[in-house]
Amino acid sequence: MPVTYVSAAQRDDRLAAIAARRLDARHLMLAAASIVAVLAIVLAYRGRLTADAVRDTSAPAVVTNLNALENPSELDPLLRSVFTEPGERRTALTNLYTFIASRREAGDRLPNVGALRPLLTREQLATLKPSAVVRTRATYTITPRMYVSGIVQYNSTTATTGSNLRLRWEYAPGSELFVVYTDDYDTESRPQSTALQNRAFVIKVTRLFRP
DSSP states (O other): OOOOOOOOHHHHHHHHHHHHHHHOHHHHHHHHHHHHHHHHHHHHHTTTTOOOOOSSOOOOOEEEEEGGGGGGGGHHHHHTTTTHHHHHHHHHHHHHHHHHHHHHHOOOOOGGGGGGTTOOOHHHHEEEGGEEEEEEEEEEEEETTTTEEEEEEEEETTTTTEEEEEEEEEEEEEEEEEEEEEEEEEEEEEEEEEEEEEEEEEEEEOOOOOO
């Protein structure tokens, strides 16, 4: 009967490798706490969103994300339906971009399209809303192998607010755990309230088996 001998160091290395592949309950608790914390932040953020959107039955050809602007020229197509005079449009373009950029530099993103109200009249804002959207994305790295990302989006065309939260954890090399939460709310269903349109919670686990 053949007998294989291994050194104490080799035995310890094998035991350490096996232990590293196992799910640690403390890591699962940390992941769950992170999801709850991010969810609480998203729900609090949604409370700041207003339901003053004007629904347009015709979908716009181009929708501009105000929180992702990189230069003033990106606002030009958005403002053509609001300001027909080129000189007036250039002035409004400069003022709006300066306003958005200054908030971004201060670490404050636009919570919704209605935040442009100080620079536009109600009629101008109502005309602009079907072509504008606000998306806010954030990523929080817990450990080199675990992070939480989230996005909150308000669509002024359909008057809906949606959020998406995603946890990714590589609990072992090549093996991952994904936890995803999504929802959508109709902000025009009833005054001072929101109606849930869709909600999903998904857990996915992958495992790499080595020969």
